[in-house]
Amino acid sequence: MLILASFIGSTWAAKMRLLACCYNDPEMQIDPDTVYPIRPDCRDDAPKTRFKPRPGLTLSPRRWKLLHNEEGVLDIAGVIRRVQRGGIHPTIKGEVWEFLLGCYDPKSTTEQRNQLRQQRRLEYEKLKTKCREMDTTVGSGRVITMPVITEDGQPIEDPNADGGARPSSVGSEQQTSGAPLPKEVVQWKLTLHQIGLDVNRTDRVLVYYESQENLARLWDILAVYSWVDKDIGYCQGMSDLCSPISIILEHEADAFWCFERLMRRVVSTLTFLTF
Secondary structure (H helix, E strand, C coil), rough: CCCHHHCCCCCCHHHHHHHHHHCEECCCCCCHHHHCCCHHHHCCCCCCCCCCCCCCCCCCHHHHHHCCCCCCECCHHHHHHHHHHHHHHHHHHHHHHHHHHCCCCCCHHHHHHHHHHHHHHHHHHHHHHHHHHCCCCCCCCCCCCCCCCCCCCEECCCCCCCHHHCCCEEEEHHHHHHHCCCHHHHHHHHHHHHHHHHHHHCCCCCCHCCHHHHHHHHHHHHHHHHCCCCCCCCCCCCCHHHHHHHHCCCCCCHHHHHHHHHHHHHHHHHHHHCC
């Protein structure tokens, strides 16, 4: 776990290479400040990305479309060459990263991907509903920043009372039965405020995170992932990895599965490095 924390302790510059390494299609010049705007009071302190777009080499929306055949099968080798040479145009960054992170097989057709996307969205909703049954803050538009449960499984009522009261987050199952919570549920609920603390510190120089809705969306994705992957759960710094994905992918479920694929790669890399 300490190795994972060290690995994902990413810097602002590294994240900005993911978010901003793109906009130099000769036909579509874009000011990065208009794509991922920085809060006016943070502009002087926010480090600048070192990425320099290269004219004519950026993967543009037009080139991206041409790299698909009539059925939607993707020339992934052509995509990688473009990305390596000139980055990705911001308007297609989410679509491209879904392929680069392995969410979709480049050999799949548009129809096959649409079917898989719908299946995954339904699966995510089921996972999120399960998490909401365990803690009603999930999907509520709020973020937990203080403990909601003791280590022996006893709920802590209204832990945010001093900073603005919110309803108890005790899940419906515990409210109905009053039975002790399973150990895995207790462990999951113990991480929720840790996720919230990190979310409230993540990329706060961006205007995007002035929205409570966007903060809650990032928290929801990480809370659900923490439940799904019980071996990893949540580790400090995972919010830094998830944040760019949440920003560039419009649908929350798509962002979740993209992040899940990224974490597979992180874990696989760390497993390889430890042997």
